[in-house]
Amino acid sequence: MPERGRGSVGTGLVEQRHNLPGQLSRFVDRDRELTGLRRLVLEQRLLTLVGTGGVGKTRLALRLAEAVRRQFPSGVWLVDLSLLQEPEMVARTIAQTLGIVEQGQADALDQLVAELGSQRVLVILDNCKNLVDAVAPLGERLLRSCPHLTLIATSRERLGVGGELVWRVEPMEVPASERRYDAEELAGIGAVELFLDRARRSSPEFTVDSENVQLVSELVRRLEGLPLGIELAAAWCGVLSPADLSDRLSNRFRILTSRDRTMPSRHRSLRAAIDSSYDFLRPEERFLFRRLGMFVGGWNLESMEAVCGLQPGEGFEPLARLVDRSLAAMQPSTAVPTRYRMLGSLREYAVEKLSEAGELDSARSAFCAYFLHLAETAQLHIYEPAGARWLSVLDAERDNWRSALEFAVVEDPGAAIRLAAALTPYWDFRGFYAEGRFRLSICVAAVAEPSRPLAQSLRGLGLMAWAQGDHPYATRQVRRALAVANRLGDAAAAALALQQLAQIRFAAGDLTTARARLDRAIELARNAASQDALGLCLFRLGLIEMAEGRWQEAEELLRESIRLGRAADDSERVAVGSTYLGRVYLETNRLEQADATLRESMRLWRPHGSPRQIARILESMAAVAAERGENVHAAWLAGATLGLLERAGVKVAPPIDRDMDSRVERALSAPGTSRPFAAGRLADIGAAMRYAMGEEEKQAPTAETAKPPSPFGAGLTKRQLAVARLVAQGLTNREIASRLYISDRTAEGHVEQVRNKLGFSSRAQVAAWAAQHLPPL
Ligand SMILES: Nc1ncnc2c1ncn2[C@@H]1O[C@H](COP(=O)(O)OP(=O)(O)OP(=O)(O)O)[C@@H](O)[C@H]1O
Ligand SMILES: [Mg+2]
Missing domain, CATH: 1.10.10.10 (Winged helix-like DNA-binding domain superfamily/Winged helix DNA-binding domain)
Structure with a gap:
């Protein structure tokens, strides 16, 4: 595995201070609730919105969060827990959502506590229903340790944490059964207002008049004021009259009542609404709806067609009809391609139907196969010049590939190990080492047969542990990878494992062992004619030569590794090689070449936005500037280096960095450098790169124009x-x-x-x- 080390995080949500999704539909009513809740959320630390499925808990929580956003200057965050199966991932998911960068092996919860500190933050834990046992103690600890944190949870039951205020979300107001309303009066009642708003989406002319007033009134009463049921029924208004709708619902309700007498009435109402919508669909729409239930994290047209076994273009019309019927929704975003989603209650229903239809297994295999293919394609292209695009693709599909991995571990460990191996570069680039380690370790435990993906996953596991600073564990895993490679007689895989063992020894300062391993790895790579492994080994040997001050040998090795990288279109290989080659030029006083090579490296790295690598380039650029006597410039770059490393949580200083600072330190002691240094330290990665590449007019941003720092960090x-x-x-x-x-x-x-x-x-x-x-x- 190439030197794809630590702290490469690029999500940076912290800067945005909130992640509340936009809404495509109008919010209706709930004024009374909002008045009460606005006050409570400022007074209480933990507010749990409890209520039946589809009653509007999530929507109300989001509305509330929007309303009080200004009182939480450090951010308002929505964390969707409905998709999580593993309690271990709760704290990690919250941290990832908040854009908090992992620090070594620190426990995710400890780290959350440390980062949140005394920030005034609002976190919505949406849909705790699967994980109440894990969420409750976590919530308790967070609240105890972070005095200005407020939590809103949505759940079908209370969390049972001390100090929790439980707010029961009631259905919307419905017309009273004993009263007769006129049309205008009726339209002012919450549930009716929602019904009318949604009905007009499918039938713009729809109104309540003296003719249908009684029927509409009965209909929303039959739906017991449940917003989800109302939306589903209203979506048929262009096709069915309220009388027909009401009949269908009553029928379904009767069937449910006779079938399951223990089902609570509200549950039955919602179920009747979903059943009727589903019954009305054409067979191909029903098929699509069921299958779409697989996508815990939403879908786009391509993934839909693949998982549902449709020809290109074939799924669009049935999908459009599902959206029209409120059974699926487009996600409001400017992202391309357009994504769609299904509400949790509907997804649960769809999966139930899949199972009834005997299609669950085939749907799961199609789902896993698609995400395996996606991850393997990503892995293949991620290091190419335009590879950063794949990081965003995998970000968008995170909930889906997580779910695919979970199925696969149980159903098809061979696929799971391939999927985990393919995701390793993603975890590495994004700095999600704890998640990577967790998932890789489960997958490698699930297979016994030696295979290439197993060797690759073991190396991935070693890489995650190494990045966390756990060298003994890393060494054990990579040794296992080496043993697997040897059993397979796969010399290239063995070379990759050996160079990784060398990397671990190198980081510990044991250059002799590192060199011995690399010598052997190079021999194996040459025997296997693996240019990829060879390029990596030569690069690593180059670093050892650098550490020992043998600049000429280092230069030759790095040049050769860059050449191999170019031949393979591996821009990471070229970029990393150039970073260090630039450094060799600097050490041997070829400043022009150093500058040009470092810029080339920056240009290549730019799209991947990996703070650790960018910082390394900036550090050398600062030294070049210092050598040239450009003290102010050097100071800004040194500040930017430090700032990036601090925010990415990187603490490594491999042996070759020992003398790095002396030149820069000299520059920093010159007059007039403290302000540019401070300004550079505040620069985000984009600004730092623009400045370093001379796009910011060679004029260092001053402290006044620099973006103020995020309160985290x-x-x-x-x-x-x-x-x-x-x-x-x-x-x-x-x-x-x-x-x-x-x-x-x-x-x-x-x-x-x-x-x-x-x-x-x-x-x-x-x-x-x-x-x-x-x-x-
Ligand atoms: N006040 C409202 N105004 C407009 N639409 C609403 C309102 N409340 C709920 N809805 C809509 O009703 C549907 C169900 O609401 P929501 O998803 O918030 O329910 P929930 O209680 O969170 O359900 P679950 O238990 O399944 O998570 C959504 O489409 C939502 O947009
Ligand atoms: Mg919800």
Whole structure:
């Protein structure tokens, strides 16, 4: 496995401060609930919205979150838990959603606690129903440790956590049975309003008038005010009159009542609504609907056609009819291709129907086969110049491939191991090492037969553990990979395993063993005529030569590895090789070549946006600038390097980095460099790359124009946060000193450090930042 190491995270949701999805349909009614909930959510720490399926819990939680967004300056996050099966993944999923970068082997929950700290954040845990046992203790710990965190949970039952406020979401208001309404009055009742709004989507002329007023009134009563049922029924208004609709519903309801007397009435109503919608579909639409139930994470036309066994273009019309009938929905987003989704209650129903129709197994295999194919295609192209696109594809399909992996581990371990192996580069690029390790370890435990994907997965597992700093475990896994490769007689796979063992020894500073392993790996790679393995081994040997100061040997090896990378269209190989070759040029005083090579490397890396690699290039660019006496430029680049590494949680310093800082440090001691350094430190990865490539007009962004840091990772200590708050209250240094029982000088020092860390030049900027980002105490 190439040097695809740590901290390569690119999602960066933290910058956006919320991930609330847009809505395509109108929100109706619920004013009374919202008035109460708005107050409660600011007073309570844990609010659980409890209610039956389809009653509108999620929609209400989202509306509430929108309404109070401003009171949570550090962010509002929706975490969908409905798709999770494994309790182990709950904390990790929350952290991933918040864009929190993994730190070594740190426990996800500990890390969440540390990152959330005293930020004022609102997190919605949507649909806890499968995982109440895991969510409850997690919620308790988060609330205890993060004083300004508020949680909203939606669930069919309470979580049972101390301090939980349970809010029962009732169905919408329905017309009273004993009263007769006129049309206008009726249209003002919540459930009717929703019915009319949705009915007009399929039949724009639809209104309540004296003719149908009684029927509409009965219909929404029959649906017991459940928004999902109402939406489903209303979607047929272009085709059926309210009288027909009402008849169908009553029929279905009767059937359900006679079949299952224990089913609660509301459940029965919703079920009747879904049943009637389903009954009305044509056979090919029903088939499609059932199969679409497989997609826990939504679908696009391509994945739909593949999983449902349709010819290109064949599925569009039936899909459009499902959308018209509210049985599926387009996801509001500008993303291409368009994605569609099914609400949880409908998906559960679809899967039930799949099972009744005896199609569950075939649907599952088709689903797994598609995502296996997708992941293997991604793996094949991810290192190519345009490969970064595949990272986004796998991001969008995350819930689906997770689900495919879970099925496959049980049903078809051979497919599971291939899928896990194919996903390894994704986990690596994104820095999702804990998830990668968790899933790879389950998959490798599920197969006994030696195979190439097994060897690859074991190396992947070793890579994840290595990136987390767990070298002994990593070594054991890679040794197993080597044993598998040997049993298969696969010299290329053995070479890859050996070079990985060398990588681990190298990181530990044991250059002798690393070199011995590489010598053997190179021999094997040559025997197997594997250019891929050879390129990687030569690169790694180049690093050892560099570490030992043998620049000429290093140069030759790196050049050869770059050449092999070019021949294979592996832009990562070329990019990584160029990063270090640039460094060799720098060390041997060929500054022009160093500059050109580093820029080439940056150009190649750019689309993948991997902070660790970009930081390494910036670091060398800073040294080139320092050598040239361009101190301000060097300072900005050094600041940017540090900022990226800090935010990506990278702590590695391989042996070759020992003298790196001396040149840059000299530059930093020159006058006028502290501000550009601070400004660079705030730059996000995009700004840093633009600046380094000279696209920002060679003019370093100043602290004033740089984006203010996210409160996560602004890196202020507790004391510094306290000082920042007091600055925001307009206190002088002396006043701050007396408030915190410290000397004037110490207070002054703190203010200075806060300004430097935030990259600001004035107190006023600190005050503005603190007022915006820090909750009042
Ligand atoms: N107040 C409302 N205004 C408009 N539409 C609503 C409203 N409440 C719910 N809906 C719609 O009704 C459907 C079901 O609502 P929602 O998904 O929020 O239910 P839920 O209680 O979360 O269900 P589940 O238990 O299955 O998760 C959705 O299509 C939603 O958009
Ligand atoms: Mg819901």
